[in-house]
Amino acid sequence: MAVYVYSITSKSHPMRLDGLRGVGDPPGPLRSVTAGVLNAVVSDAPEDLRPRRRDVAAHQEVQERLMADGTVLPLQFGMTAENDDAVRGALEDRASEYEQRLQHLKGATEYNLKVSWEEKALLRRILRESQEAHELNEATRGGSGTPEMSLALGELIAQEVEARQQALASGIVEALRPYAREESISSPGGQDFLNVSFLVEEAQEEMFLATQMSLAHQLGEDCKLRLRGPLPPYSFV
Structure with a gap:
């Protein structure tokens, strides 16, 4: 099943996702996909994904919660991948780039x-x-x-x-x-x-x-x- 990707963090991020809702109706539960020292925050992607107000707000709320606890690479609304393995592969292929960017964004x-x-x-x-x-x-x-x-x-x-x-x-x-x-x-x-x-x-x-x-x-x-x-x-x- 396709997955919706919210953001990328380091593996050491607290990842306090309790109480948050994902995109879709009903909203999908949030989870993390890990590869090495990186995490991606994802949920199942709804079939009819569009920039509805509730979904854009859910996307933004995830970013703000993660930002409160550490550095995050926020992805634009609407980013999806084929499945968890595809997300994991992307994290592995571009690990150095993502790690450098997380370091650059730290504290900003x-x-x-x-x-x-x-x-x-x-x-x-x-x-x-x-x-x-x-x-x-x-x-x-x-x-x-x-x-x-x-x-x-x-x-x-x-x-x-x-x-x-x-x-x-x-x-x-x-x-x-x-x-x-x-x-x-x-x-x-x-x-x-x-x-x-x-x-x-x-x-x-x-x-x-x-x-x-x-x-x-x-x-x-x-x-x-x-x-x-x-x-x-x-x-x-």
């Missing part, structure tokens, strides 16, 4: 930061600080502009938006980088122009959070910094 958690810039506020800043954009906008609004000028204004604003967002994103990452072991940048979605995760060790957590709060204060209400964490280090497995 993930923080994810997403940043957006209020569109109208950014536009006002561009028109205020770019003489060319200001003049083109005035001509267009005043009725003396040409279609070519409107097109040029649109292209100029698009270039300015991209340049300013890239510069601010780089500045934010540079400010937080000293307090993280590692960073992982993902493609932003929606109105966000930055989506970055940091691997932060416990000793640096206070400075990381203080720096993020300082950045949010400096940037003001026009920029929204949304920080989530501590999280299982999905981005660094």
